[in-house]
Amino acid sequence: MWLASIITLVLSTGLGVKPHAVANTKNATYTNPILPGFFPDPSCIFVPELNNTFICASSSFLAFPGIPLHVSKDLIHWKLVSHVFNRREQYPSFGNISNNQFGVYAPTIxxxxxxxxxxxxMFGSSEYPYLENLVFNASDPFDDRSWGIPISTQGQAYDTSLFWEDDGTIYDQGAAGLGIVQWKVDLQSGNITDQRYIWNGTGGVAPEGPHVYKKDGYYYLMIAEGGSGDAEGTAATKHHESIARSRNVIGPYESNPANPILSNVNTTQYFTGTGHVDLFKDARGNWWGVALATRGGPKSAAYPMGRETVLFPVSWEAGEWPVFDQVRGIMSGPLPPTDLDIHAHGRFIGGPDIVEFGPGSDIPIHFTYWRFPISGAYTVSPAKHPHTLRLVPSALNLTGSPNHALSDGQTFISRRQTDTLFTYSVDINFLAAAENEEVGVSVFLTQDQHLDLGLTKLNNVTYLRFRGRSSKEIPPAEILHRVDTSWLAGKVRFQIDAFNATHYRFLAGKVEEDVDRVPLREIAVAPASLVSGGYTGTLVGVYATTNGGNGSTPAYVSRWRYLPRGQGVDFDTWVYPDGHC
Structure with a gap:
């Protein structure tokens, strides 16, 4: 994050602090989400053995690398340090999953x-019941290579969560049908025994996301209910969290009379769909919860970042039920001391994202593909083109084609949208040689929902083309702007502005000598509702495709910029980067 000012108050939440710990003597104010953007279904732990570090895992669906891990020392400043699912060999059939709402679901760490x-x-396996439960393990969570080939377990529930009993027995809990299923699992063989239903919840639809905690002689079983998908074109508003407890891990479980324990249902709150909670305790014995939530309020059709990770304090007295502070954009709690001293490769969430693709550099850790990347399609600083990223086009465009296998891949490299307001831009050098070759930028939710501005060759003429695809509502009509031949000799800047909470603006211009002052032409404005809905969140990035044709012209991408402009934390409350008002 960055130093920020808020319309209604001023907070210091930024990377401008010194990296050593600064003690908090009382409750400190913070803002949600703590992991903004496409980081849903959070699961977090506190690890004293790892220098008092918090670690959170998130769902990734078809984004790759998958299962991002963020770490923090103070619950506010989070650093992306690794991805659990980072190599094709770990799950080769991932590249064939066709449903864009399938893929990697709800990891528990x-x-x-x-x-x-x-x-x-893993949803989308080729055989009934079309899901497979996996368990990865590692001795060093910061090292991608430490996460090996997962074992496959036989349980046929989803949203699984492991629990170790004091005698070493390992129980796994998951969602199946109308309730929560539990079984014993052998993590060497993957075999399971003693499968049983243990709780059906409180009556809400889709009981899922179970976690078991043992405290003060009770086993607490916590679940989400209400479903976290769409409802009537707006974000899921019935999603909430409930809890039960038992003196025995296998039940019977008694429901908390105060259920739901986390809920913004039937309110007008800015954060909706709060649920899918995980609980953990910090070094000072304070309990915390993380959950997914969607911004925009119960009536908003524009929530492109989807389900994000929020944090809230928890009070849990001995022998009692836990009590949650309800999720708001501005909250306070007994935060640990501010501390950015995380000895791991990676990138902190927030702040400007400036990439120059220098010789010898790697693809940044936070860059994202859709399914597996095509081998050889992305080259940093190739010969004669230093400080560029070379893209080799794919036959598949961002929507795909019935004539090409999904496993062939799509040339698309991106990052998550992590701010309500932002400016994203790249410079591209590309001279189409064949009909239908295209290079451009996209706001991408799934193959069924994306907004693209590209440079393409049609009938031997080069155009700037804007087009959108949306399974949710009718997209804007295709827009074509014929490009002056003078543009084709050099670089073209493509820019996407999220200039308010509900719309994107797409611009382009010829790059002249002054790279900091490029005259841009507005090509299109499109509503964010077109790329809202489902389980994922928006990516912004650059693509190259032949649109099924025979072309092979590479494109050279340079001067990658993602600049945060503002973060919505309530209907009339914004967090702005320091120095920007």
């Missing part, structure tokens, strides 16, 4: 006897 475990469901 746990730490036991010096080993880190991720239990997760």
């Amino acid at each position: 746990r730490f036991h006897e010096n080993t880190f475990y991720i239990s997760v469901t």
Whole structure:
């Protein structure tokens, strides 16, 4: 994050602090979401053995690398340090998953006897019941290579979550049908035994996301209910969290009379759909919860970042039920001391994203593909083109084609939208040689929902073309702007502005000598509702395609910029980057 000013108050939340710990003597104010953008279904742990570090895992669906891990020392400043699912060999059939709402679902992270475990469901397997439960493990969560080939378990529920009993027995909980299923699992073989239903919830639809905690002689079973998908064109508004407890891990479980314990249902709150909670305790014994939530309020059709990660304090007295502070954009709690001293490769969430693609540099850790990247399609600083990223076009465009296999891949490299307001731009050098070759930028939710501005060759003429695809509502009509031949000899700047909470603006211009002052032409404005809905969140990035044709002209991308402009935390409350008003 960055130093920020808020319309209604001023907070210091930024990277301008010194990296050593600064003690908090009382409750500190902070803003949600703590992980903005496409980081849903959070699961977090506190690991004293890792220098008092918090680690959070998130769902990734068809985004790759998958299962991002963020770490923090103070619950406010989060650093992306690794991805659990980072190599094709870990799950080769991932590249064939066709449904854009499938893929990697709801990881749970746990730490036991010096080993880190991720239990997760892979939706979209080729055989009935079209899901497979996996368990990854690693000794070093910061190292991608430490996360090996997962084992497959036989349980046929989803949203699985491991729990170790004191005697070493390992229980796994998941959602199946109308209730929560539990079984014993052998993490060497993947075999399961003693499968049973243990709780059907309180009556809300889609009981899921179970977690078990043992405290003061009770086993607490916490679940989400109400469903976190769309409802009537707006974000899921019935999603909430409930809890039950038992003296025995297998039940019977008694429902909390105060359920739901986390809910913005039937309110007008800016954060909706709060649920899918995980709980953890910090070094000072304070309990915290994380959940997913969607911004914009119960009536908004524009929520492109989807389900994001929020944080809230929890009070949990001995022998009692936990009590949650309800999710708001501005909250306070007994935060740990401010501390950015995280000894791991990676990138902190927030702040400007400036990439020059210098010789010898790698693809940044936060860059994202859709399914597996095509081998050889992305080259940093190739010969004769230093400080560029070379893109080799794919036959598939961002929508795909029935004539090409999904496993062939799409040339698209992106990052998550992490701010309500932002400016994203790249410079592209591209001279189409064949009909239908195209290079451009996109706001991408899924293959069914994306907004694209590209440079393409049609009938031997080069055009700037804007077009959108949306399964949610009718997209704007296609826009074509014929490009002057003088543009084709050099670079073209493409820019996307999220200039308010509900719309994107697409611009382009010829890059002249002064790269900081490029005259841009507005090509299109499109509503963010076109790229809202489902389980994922928006990516912004650059693509190259032949649109099914025979072309092979590479494009050279340079001067990658993503600049935060503002973060909505309530209907009339914004957090702005320091110095921007």
